[in-house]
Amino acid sequence: RQYLEESSERKRLYNENIELKGNIRVFCRCRPLNQAEVGNGCASVVEFDASHDNELQILSTDSSKKHFKFDHVFKPEDSQETVFAQTKPIVTSVLDGYNVCIFAYGQTGTGKTFTMEGTPENRGVNYRTLEELFRSSESRSRLMKFELSVSMLEVYNEKIRDLLVDNSNHPPKKLEVKQSAEGTQEVPGLVEAQVxxxxxxxxxxxxxxxxxxxxxxxxxxxxxxxxxxxxxxxKGENLINGQKTRSHLWLVDLAGSERVGKVETEGERLKESQFINKSLSALGDVIAALASKTSHIPYRNSKLTHMLQNSLGGDCKTLMFVQISPSSADQGETLCSLNFASRVRGIESGPARKQT
Ligand code: ADP
Incomplete structure (x- = not known):
């Protein structure tokens, strides 16, 4: 009975939220001003809309305001629970056989890791998702058998590293994205630990x-x-008709999106920045192409998008958290991040909403 209730609740959320808006959603999350910023006299340049929980405005340097609209906007005081409540219907759809990708995008220090990883006292989307998947698969155990496994990897300078292998004493094993016989993109050799x-x-x-x-x-x-x-x-198995499913949920904490600074114009830092720019813009291009429903999706332009190819597009579900800082000192980067997020979602940003 609980299964049926959950299943109809998921269908309702699916119909209300996902089908109407397409499979790509963007949530914006603004972190609180920190003590150093308060100490330095930085003020908040972000204004939230009391009657619309999906809109915000940024005060520009020339005192004009720029208005942005997303699928949801989380304020600095919103808890990890509040954020997960909105994320839950998307992550649990992996149990229904959908591939899902969740990204945290933004400048370093804006809370990407806080949202995804969280802290032991304040766990983030990653842990809460697994907790929910165990709970939800248990409640369906009379109809479905599920097997969950976890892999963890890092992409640094377009190289893939397995984080579930201790590479400290050995040269890291080289991992590559390969196409399987079924035509899906795989990373052979990646550790997959059953949990x-x-x-x-x-x-x-x-x-x-x-x-x-x-x-x-x-x-x-x-x-x-x-x-x-x-x-x-x-991996799911329907205990009544024997039908099997295999789906992936990717939870991605992206590299910082900040632009190359003056000190980084040469050497290793420049190379890193170029790789980051390349992969973040490749990701933006892929999501924008999917949102605008164009036929050519440029997956091959970076390791990240190539690896995620089977989980981006089609009836896969994509969610991007655009993380921002409220501080006046970060205004330029905040505008860049919000413009990037608006572009990927195909939503136009505009001048300030008229106060009525
Ligand atoms: P990023 O991963 O984008 O570099 P972090 O997640 O490391 O940023 O966040 C930077 C700091 O801000 C951390 O100390 C983190 O705990 C804090 N922080 C970020 N978001 C929030 C939030 N919503 N509420 C409270 N603290 C936050």
């Missing part, structure tokens, strides 16, 4: 995050310059 409960998931995630920082002299810096991907593979 049975949330404790195991938490241990695996911790392991992956720690491997991510090993081998880097400035761990935090490198992590903001690589894409971190968590892949959940769901």
């Amino acid at each position: 049975f409960n949330t404790d195991e998931v938490w241990d695996l995630l911790k392991r992956g995050y720690s491997v991510r920082s090993v081998g880097s002299t400035a761990a935090n810096e490198q992590s903001s310059r690589s894409h971190c991907l968590l892949r959940v593979t769901v």
Whole structure:
């Protein structure tokens, strides 16, 4: 009975939200001003709309306001629970056999990792998703049998690294995207660890995050310059008719989107920035092409989009969190991120909404 209720609730949400708006959604999340910003006298340049929870305005340097509209806008005070409540219908559709991709996009320091990974006290979308998948698969266990497994990888300078393998004492195994006999994109050799409960998931995630920082002299810096991907593979079997499904859910913490600074105009940093720009714009191009329903989708322009090819487009579901800072000091980057997100969603931004 619980299964039937959940299933009809999912169908309702699907019809109301996803079908009407297409399979691509953009949520904006603004972090709170931090103490350093308050101490430095930075003010918030972001204004929220009390009666529309999907709109915001940015005060420009010339004091004009620019208006943006997304599928949802989360304010600085919105909790991880609130964010997950909106995300849940999308992530759980992986149990119905859909491929799903969730991205966190934005300048470094805007809360991408906070949204996806979270902290032990304030867990993010990744952990909450697995928790929900276990709960939801359990409630359907009389009709369906599910097997969940997890992979974790990083894309740095267009190279793929397995985060569930401890590479600290060995040269990292080279991973590549290959086309399988069935025509799907696979990463042969990537570890896929089966998980049975949330404790195991938490241990695996911790392991992956720690491997991510090993081998880097400035761990935090490198992590903001690589894409971190968590892949959940769901194998389902219908116990009544024996039908089998296999679907992927990708949870992606993207590299920082900030533009190349003056100090980065040469050497390793420049190379990193060029790779980041290339892969983020390739991702933007793919989502924009999907949103505008053009026939050619340029998946092959980066490792990231090539690897995610089977989970982007068709009836796959895509959600992008555009993360922003409220601070006046970050205004330029905030506008860039919001413009990028508007473009991928095919939504025009415009002048400030008239106050009535
Ligand atoms: P990014 O991954 O984009 O570089 P982080 O997730 O590391 O950014 O966030 C930067 C800092 O801001 C962290 O200390 C994080 O805990 C804090 N932070 C980000 N978003 C929020 C939020 N919504 N509420 C409270 N703190 C946040």
